[in-house]
Amino acid sequence: MSKPVDNPARKIDSFDRAILRILQKDNKTPQRQIAEAVNLSAAAVQRRIAAMESAGVILRNVALIDPYAIPLTITSVVEVRLHDERVATVDAAKALFRETPEVQQCYYVTGGISFVLVIVTSDVRAYEALTRRLFAENDYIESYRSLIALDRVKADTSIIIP
């Protein structure tokens, strides 16, 4: 499982939430401006941000990149079914997906299938080659289904450049 928080588990109050709401739109917003928006001093804002970073509430600060500009033109959602759900099998699959840069997201889910992935590649050729390597040539994967995205309607995700 993924670890929720590093530190003691900080209590998030409404000030923290207000700050986070701003930082998730633009984390370069000046602290003065944040302070004014949430009715705190700049120093208080600064302390809270630092605390949330060390507590793991704020995981990372990143630039969101347009995949089409790289260009990474193919976005695909893939449903993966495993042969069995033994711990060793599931862990092996998780490790594989974690270390594959084209796999931008991976969820282990209930409901008939095992994993849902979001994959981004430069073109269909690369996509075809990747799915062959990841799924077709893989023992513990029973089946998979590709859903090619026609539109990334809402996808504010941190694209990893392979």
Place this chain on the structure above:
Amino acid sequence: MSKPVDNPARKIDSFDRAILRILQKDNKTPQRQIAEAVNLSAAAVQRRIAAMESAGVILRNVALIDPYAIPLTITSVVEVRLHDERVATVDAAKALFRETPEVQQCYYVTGGISFVLVIVTSDVRAYEALTRRLFAENDYIESYRSLIALDRVKADTSIIIP
């Protein structure tokens, strides 16, 4: 479809890619340090970042937040099927998903289903209420299937706090 790039379409060279690779891990990395890593001057790095921002290559700069800290404990992948694929119907669905904060991601896809959503809510009660409102009580949605996430194996996404 969603707009790829605002400006003329900037050509991304290997310097830009190297810079982006750093910024998507940590966009607060000092320009001096980036400069040293990619063998450019700090000013050149600054110019390239500014150019990529105005060209829309860099969409936004955001903090990634741990949903469990908010706490938003339920992550779910939902497959949605529409009654028909007429433009008006599809656009209405897109608009609905765009304006619903709990819908963190939305892809319009091929392959038997219409949309794949990633939804995050505070608990199962909120999730139940949301799916009722979004799907069950909605004319143009034929069916949907919820896949509850047991593990966010890889999910470096910008969580929107509802």
Place this chain on the structure above:
DNA sequence: AATGAAATCCCAACGTG
């Protein structure tokens, strides 16, 4: 929690290959 000082970083101007 607020204030002020010090360090750091960002940004514009200029000059050069």
Place this chain on the structure above:
DNA sequence: CACGTTGGGATTTCATT
């Protein structure tokens, strides 16, 4: 046209009250 160097201005960061 893009890069590098330099200097001014702003912001973050830290120490003190």
